[in-house]
Amino acid sequence: MRVGIGLPNTIPGAEGPLLVEWARRADAGPFSTLAVLDRLAYESIEPFAALAAAAGVTKRVGLATMIAIGPLRNTALLVKQAVSVDALSGGRLTLGLAVGARLDDYETAGVEHRGRGARLSEQLATLRDGDNLGVRSDLPLLVGGMTGPAFARMARYADGYAHNGGPPRAFARAAASALAAWSDLGRPRRPLLWGQGYFALGEAEAGAAYLRDYYAFTGPFAEKIAAGNLTSARAIRDFVRGYAEAGCDELILFPTVGDVGQLDRLAEVLA
Amino acid sequence: MRVRILGAGPAGLYLAVLLRKVNPPHEVEVIERNPPDATFGWGVVFSEGTLGELRDADLETHVEVTDTFARWPTVDVRYRGRLLRSRGHAFSAIGRRRLLRILQRRALGLGAHLRFESEVTDVDALRADADLLVGADGVNSLVRRRYATEFGEQVSPQGCKYVWFGTDLVLDAFTFIFKQTEAGLVQVHAYPFDERTSTWIVECPDTTWRALGFDTMDEGESLAACETLFAEHLDGHRLLSNRSLWTSFLLVSNDTWHHRNVVLLGDAAHTAHFSIGSGTKLAMEDAIALSQAFVRHPGDVERALLDYELERQPVVERFQQAAGESAAYFTRVERYAHMDPIPFAFNLLTRSGRVTHANLAQRDPQFVRLLDAWFHGGDRSRPGALGPPPLFAPWRSGVVELRNRVVRSSAEPDHLPELARSGAGLVVAGPVAVTLEARISPGTPTLRGNEAGAAWAALVDGVHAGGAHAAVLLSHAGRRGSTRPPTHGADLPLREGGWPLIAPSPIGYAPRMPVPRAMDAGDMAAVREAFAAAARSAAGAGFDMLELDMGHGYLLASFLSPASNRRDDEYGGDLAGRLRFPMEVLASVRQSWPEDRPLAVRLNVMDGTRRGLQLGEGIAIARQLAEHGCGLVHVVAGQTVPEAARTDYRRGFLTPLADRVRAETRVPTLVGGYITTPDEANTLLGAGRADLCLLDVPETDLERELIAGPEETAAAVALA
Numbered sequence: 003m004r005v006g007i008g009l010p011n012t013i014p015g016a017e018g019p020l021l022v023e024w025a026r027r028a029d030a031g032p033f034s035t036l037a038v039l040d041r042l043a044y045e046s047i048e049p050f051a052a053l054a055a056a057a058g059v060t061k062r063v064g065l066a067t068m069i070a071i072g073p074l075r076n077t078a079l080l081v082k083q084a085v086s087v088d089a090l091s092g093g094r095l096t097l098g099l100a101v102g103a104r105l106d107d108y109e110t111a112g113v114e115h116r117g118r119g120a121r122l123s124e125q126l127a128t129l130r131d132g133d134n135l136g137v138r139s140d141l142p143l144l145v146g147g148m149t150g151p152a153f154a155r156m157a158r159y160a161d162g163y164a165h166n167g168g169p170p171r172a173f174a175r176a177a178a179s180a181l182a183a184w185s186d187l188g189r190p191r192r193p194l195l196w197g198q199g200y201f202a203l204g205e206a207e208a209g210a211a212y213l214r215d216y217y218a219f220t221g222p223f224a225e226k227i228a229a230g231n232l233t234s235a236r237a238i239r240d241f242v243r244g245y246a247e248a249g250c251d252e253l254i255l256f257p258t259v260g261d262v263g264q265l266d267r268l269a270e271v272l273a
Numbered sequence: 274m275r276v277r278i279l280g281a282g283p284a285g286l287y288l289a290v291l292l293r294k295v296n297p298p299h300e301v302e303v304i305e306r307n308p309p310d311a312t313f314g315w316g317v318v319f320s321e322g323t324l325g326e327l328r329d330a331d332l333e334t335h336v337e338v339t340d341t342f343a344r345w346p347t348v349d350v351r352y353r354g355r356l357l358r359s360r361g362h363a364f365s366a367i368g369r370r371r372l373l374r375i376l377q378r379r380a381l382g383l384g385a386h387l388r389f390e391s392e393v394t395d396v397d398a399l400r401a402d403a404d405l406l407v408g409a410d411g412v413n414s415l416v417r418r419r420y421a422t423e424f425g426e427q428v429s430p431q432g433c434k435y436v437w438f439g440t441d442l443v444l445d446a447f448t449f450i451f452k453q454t455e456a457g458l459v460q461v462h463a464y465p466f467d468e469r470t471s472t473w474i475v476e477c478p479d480t481t482w483r484a485l486g487f488d489t490m491d492e493g494e495s496l497a498a499c500e501t502l503f504a505e506h507l508d509g510h511r512l513l514s515n516r517s518l519w520t521s522f523l524l525v526s527n528d529t530w531h532h533r534n535v536v537l538l539g540d541a542a543h544t545a546h547f548s549i550g551s552g553t554k555l556a557m558e559d560a561i562a563l564s565q566a567f568v569r570h571p572g573d574v575e576r577a578l579l580d581y582e583l584e585r586q587p588v589v590e591r592f593q594q595a596a597g598e599s600a601a602y603f604t605r606v607e608r609y610a611h612m613d614p615i616p617f618a619f620n621l622l623t624r625s626g627r628v629t630h631a632n633l634a635q636r637d638p639q640f641v642r643l644l645d646a647w648f649h650g651g652d653r654s655r656p657g658a659l660g661p662p663p664l665f666a667p668w669r670s671g672v673v674e675l676r677n678r679v680v681r682s683s684a685e686p687d688h689l690p691e692l693a694r695s696g697a698g699l700v701v702a703g704p705v706a707v708t709l710e711a712r713i714s715p716g717t718p719t720l721r722g723n724e725a726g727a728a729w730a731a732l733v734d735g736v737h738a739g740g741a742h743a744a745v746l747l748s749h750a751g752r753r754g755s756t757r758p759p760t761h762g763a764d765l766p767l768r769e770g771g772w773p774l775i776a777p778s779p780i781g782y783a784p785r786m787p788v789p790r791a792m793d794a795g796d797m798a799a800v801r802e803a804f805a806a807a808a809r810s811a812a813g814a815g816f817d818m819l820e821l822d823m824g825h826g827y828l829l830a831s832f833l834s835p836a837s838n839r840r841d842d843e844y845g846g847d848l849a850g851r852l853r854f855p856m857e858v859l860a861s862v863r864q865s866w867p868e869d870r871p872l873a874v875r876l877n878v879m880d881g882t883r884r885g886l887q888l889g890e891g892i893a894i895a896r897q898l899a900e901h902g903c904g905l906v907h908v909v910a911g912q913t914v915p916e917a918a919r920t921d922y923r924r925g926f927l928t929p930l931a932d933r934v935r936a937e938t939r940v941p942t943l944v945g946g947y948i949t950t951p952d953e954a955n956t957l958l959g960a961g962r963a964d965l966c967l968l969d970v971p972e973t974d975l976e977r978e979l980i981a982g983p984e985e986t987a988a989a990v991a992l993a
Contacts (some may be wrong), residue, residue, distance in 0.1 A: 120784075120916050128823035130765050139761060149882070152918030158783070158915065159762045171587070175923075182922040184949035186911070186967050187763050188684060190972075222425070222529035225579050 003246040006035030008198075008256030009056060013212060018055070018259030021047060022044035025056035030064050031269040035064035035210065036095070037254045038196075042107040044216070050083040057091035057265055065094050068198060068254050069164050071102035072125045073118040074111045080125060081135045088141060091164060098196070099126065099166040100146035101189045104219055111116050120150050125220050126159035133201035145194055148176065162194025162251070169230065170244030173197045177249055197250040199232055199241055202258045203267040206233040209258030231258055235271045242272070274299045274567070274574075277403040279393060279416055281305035282885065284539030284556035286376035286387075288320075288880050290331055291564035293343075299567075301385040304399075309389050312373060313516055315439040315473075316343075316365040316466020318447070320550035330561045337375045341367050343465045347446035347590045350618040351506060353453075357618040361636030364447050364550070367464040391416070396420075405574055406535045406565075412523050414541035417897040424537065425528025429476050430521035432546055432600030434487070435476035438517050442510035444471045448993030449621060450506050451606065456484030461503060462548060474513060474547065475499050478604050487519055493715060495519060522546055522600065526593065530586070531578035538563060544590045545596035548603055549625055552915065555592060559585055595625035607985075608936040611962055615647040620960035630662060630955035644959050656708035663958035664951050668903050670696065670871040670941070673817050675699050675742055678958055679966050680943060682746070682775040682969040686732050687720050692737025699965065701735050703746025704822055707800075707807040710772050711749035714758045720745060720814070722806020729814035733754070737815075744818035745811050746875060747804060751828030752776040752837070764915065775800075777838040777845065777854075791840070795954045797854060800828070801861045808865040819866050821859060821903075825877040829855045833877065834913045836885040848890055856901060863902040873943065878930050881910060881917035888930065899940040905965070907943040908934050921946035925953060932962035943967060 007028050010016040028036045036056055038049040053065045065087065072080060088095035101118040102108075108115040126145065129137055145156035146164035156163050163180035165173050177195050184193045202209025210228040217224035230237045238255070245253045257264045276292055278285040281303050285743060287730030292299040328335040329453040342365040350357040381387060396419040400406045408416025417426055444467050459477040467470055487495050490516055508511055522799050525544040530537045539556030562584045564579040567603050602624035609617055619640075634641040639881060642659060649660030649667075660666060661677075664784070668675045675698035682701035683689060692700045706712040706719045720729060729745075736743040750756075755771040756764055764783040774789035775796050781788045804821070811819055823829040831837040832854045858873070876898065878891025893894050895906045908931040911920045935942045945967030948954055954966040977991050 074795065123915060124784040126762075130762050131768075131785055150922055151916050151918060153922045154915065154917070154920055158423075158764055161761070163965070169337075169587075177925050179922040180923065181969075181971075182926060183920075185945075185947055186922065187759075189759050189763060190684075198370070226583055229579055229583055 003242075003250050004034035004252045005242060006037055006066070006254040007031070007033045007268060008068070008254055009038050009052055009252055010037045010095055010257045010260040011049060011052040012041050012044060012216065013257065014045040016047075016219055018047070020260060022055055022059055022260060024265055025063075026059045027262060027265050029060035030264065032272050033063060033269070035062070035066050035254060037066040037068040037098075037150055038070075039256065040067065040102070041104070041216075041230070042071070042106070043110040049241060053087045053095070054090055056086060057094070059150075060091070063094070064096060064103075065091050066096040066178070066254070067098045068196065069098035069100040069102075069115065069144065071107060071143060071167075072099040073121040074103055074113055075101060075108055076124045077128050080270050081137060084129070084141070085136050089137070091160040093138070094098070096142040097129070098144035098146060100152070100164065106219070119149075119155070123155050126155065127263055130159055133253035139241045141254055142194070145196065153179050154187065156180060157183035157187040157192065159194070162196060165195070165197045167198045167200065167227075167230075170241070170248045173245060173250060175252065179182055194251045195249055196252045196254065198256060199229075199245075200230070200258050201255050201264070201268060202231040203233065203235070203238075203264060203271070205259045205261070205264075206231065209233065212258045238268070238271050261264075274404045274572070275402075276301045276405045276407065277399055278303045278407040278409050279307075279396075280408070280410030280541070281373070281377070281387060281389065281412075282411060282539065282556070283372060283376065283553050284560050285407065287334070287378050287536060287557050287685040288407060288409065288560035288563060289380040289385040289387075290293050290334060290376060291560055292567070293380065293385050294331065294731050295564070298384060298859065303380065303387045304391050304393055305387070305389045306392055307389065309377060309387070310374075311572055312370050314369055314437050315470065315515065316366045316464065317369050317372065317512075318364060318466070318472070318555040319549040319554050320362075321365055323366075326558060326561055330564075331514070334375060334379050334634055337379075338367060338372060339365070339524070341375070341467075341494065343367070345446055345465070348622065349444075349446040349448040350614070350621060351450040352614050352617055352977060353451075354663065356616045357614055358446065359618065359622060359633075359637050359640045362447070364464065366464050368466050368470070370743075371467070376893040387461040388918075390898050397932075399536055400533075402532060407538055407539040408535065408541045410541055411524055411539045412544055414537065415775055416535060416540050417525075417527070417537055417950070420532050420535060427524075427526050429524050431524040431597065432548070433476040433478050433603050434482040434519050434521060434524050435547075436499070436517050437473055438473040438475065438496065439513035439515065440467060440471050440473040440507065440510055441513065442471055442507055443469065443474075450503065451610075452502060453610065454481070454485060456501070457481035458610055459485070459502060460603060460606065460841060461506070466716060475503075476577065476603060478607070481607075482519070492518060524593075524597075530582045534574050536563065536578050536581065538877045539592045543593060545589070545592045546600035548599045549627075550593070551592050551596065555589060557588065557878055558588070575956060584760055586810065596629050605936075608933075609961070613647065613652075613940070616959065616961045619644050620962070622959050623956050628951050630959055648959060654788060662951070662955045664954045664966065667923060667980060670818075672869045673742055673871055675965075676740060678954070678965045680945075680965050681729070681970070683968060684717075686729075689732050689743065690739050693736040693741035693743075697968075698801045699742050699744055699968075701744045701820060702732070702828070703750035703820065704750075704759070705745050705807075707747055707749055707803040710775075711754065711803065713748075713750040713754055714756050715767070715770065716758050718751070719812050720747065722803065723809055724810055726810050726814040729810075729816075733815040742817040743815070744820050744873070745816045746820040747807050748822035749804070749813065749828035750774075751826070752780070752782045752786070753826055753833050754959050755787065769856055776828065777840050780837060780839070782792050782826065795845075797857075801858055804858050805861040805865040808862045812865070812867050812870070815941065816870075818871045818873060818905075819862065820873040820875055820907060821862055824877045824907070824909040826877075827915070829858060830913060834880050835884045836880055836914050842857055844890065848893065850974030852894060858896070859898065859901055859903065868890075871904045872902055872904045873907055875907040875909055877909055877911070877913060879910045880913040880935060881919040883918070885917070888933065891930075892934055895934045895940055896938045899938060903939045903940070904935055905944075906938075907967075909945075924948070925957070926950050928957050928962050932957075935963060941965070945969070
């Protein structure tokens, strides 16, 4: 299993220069991938813009959206953005897409919430089709989501599955669903399985406060997500081991505190 | 901390005990509507293990409770005049009243205040006057209803109608009795709980309940009717009533179990159907988790409640899942009433998914030996008979006898001999297209009428040399044809070199897929003849079994589904119309395929979408196929439309469907659906949920190591 790190692009107050410095250090660190989250109606930096900036100051590290909310975007522009980040990074992009979980993002974008799944499928078919937009046919695609149609969509169009976080046993359950769908759709071999978790080393309270705010829309569930924040070296090591045992191929650890010291501490824990 | 607990059941009292034990003890008051010795129901059962957690939490009550326990290791199944006994289980039970008395005494001894016969109406006032308010007030919890929105409460009836009696018959096992009546099966769950009394729960589905007139009987009448119904099993003993009224089990769940300083415990928070006997155990474990959360977070109510919920919710969800399976089993058990006693009992024991062939073999090796022997030899089995586990029992149909029940399949014909050598009984090539236009992708193998078939014959020989039988899945892709190879996705149209698609109606399958042409009479005749010719070629190539593809939205399946068949001629409309063309194809294939070789159909029994094929229709189709020469139904579902809302991918997701088809039509079934281990397969085969099992065997690190190891070592040596 490879371990990547998140870019703090959805942490309020994490400004442009911090993101660039973060990307530079991630490239030097032990991380396989630098990944971004996507949220429209929240103080954040747009994921493709963030990855474009990261592409300019990195040479090695993979870049990924984990995930970007496809249906919020015009399909041709989404494809163009992905192709551009891939080109700027010399082919280092992994594109993760899903429908997202928040109604307010759709309202803000002025996009119908209904029919989002079918629209994402159209976008995926377009990405695979290439057309004239120049998508390489082997651009790694991940699809997220926990519903039956989401797993079917992943198995139909993607190279792998992007899980939305939680303890290893939750990942293992979702991974079994992904593998079942993959086999049902008659795809050869097996899907890539990507997982994610949140961490805050040494600043547990700030991290929890961010998660409570970021996930406020889930009601009582926000507290549980905040409680799952990995706040010690031991918790991180157990989590990494648990994901590896559950068959994860790539685990992304997202920061919950926008301080570049977090990256250095995580690098030490993983070393 | 000042704690008020509403409800003096096992959960509330046990929490009171545990909160008084910590140093310094909390101030605890338990408020109960009823008097101390009023309790409804009889004994409560603990179905798993030694309850070690109770021992660690409070040794004193543990000793007293377990000293009182009735314990037994056996499950008796009384069915069709037979008594089948399975051993090696660990059940214990205690009179509910006795349990409460022990807990009351202990709580009082530790200084908790118990207020009985005290009706609470104002939950808010109670909450305002406490640091912590605990709703341990059962399935109809007042506390939960007060904050129903905040908790996200969901309450719905689950399973059969049931009534909870006692009896002065002292049983010596957990006893299931299945009694056939003119209105259907009625079953009893009974178990002893002290030296004089047993619990005796009677249940049946709602329709049976009404047909037997229980809906119009009063308490005394229904008790008398049940005594008569089970007279032979009661052996002259009486049933006892304690406000024993028929009711529906209520499934309670909540999005969250806490809100500010209020928390739910036990049945108030979650119920698990009584047929897995875990309600009291879960309630008492809740109390332990909650008290320990306050040890970890003294004075921090919110954090403690969150911790409690994080610890308990995943555990409870697993039990609720198993309990749901068990409750559903008892609503449909009528359908298994034709089964022989041994597989019937094994199906019962494995109903919730917690007992499998492998772990029952540990608990009760003799029972599993009998099952294996029955599975292998049927009624011919002799006393002391042995047999391989179900997966490795042969299967016979026509002239074909498979060496075992393992089915492997591959879309790449070259892989077939290797799958045969890996131990499968049957290897399936496919999908294999009946014409070039019937292909899914350019690389889809074909078996056409005019093909010499030498290559196929060589592959079949290779399979036979590996000890397996060979089947071919003959298919026409219909509107899912002309796509790119599945390397980077499925249902992606070819950019060049594509071919025109045909379907019942001109509706494109997935985004960017071309719109197919609606088939006319000429197209239909051509497709019928193509399937028939391919069947002749398959026979010539030596295939032992032919599987006709009516699954996954390919051509024949798309005729079956109203979501893809919108024709207004005789090939569309009602089920008979939609079935017409697939049945015509089946008839011409059956004619072209040797009579003594089995013919199977891969059938979509439901589409998972509101406008599509529903399971009832799917079962009716399976029945018709069987009447027209299909000897095996390979049960699949979904993919008729790409965005089917009711698709549920998980391990063994097709097994419940295969089970229904087999139980209702008695047609042998083949099932896949991400079954990866021999144990899963042995369990579902032994329980009669299917006859053959399509395995998805993952390649493991260990295998790679064992297979690749010596070569790599050799290479390393060579390099050195």
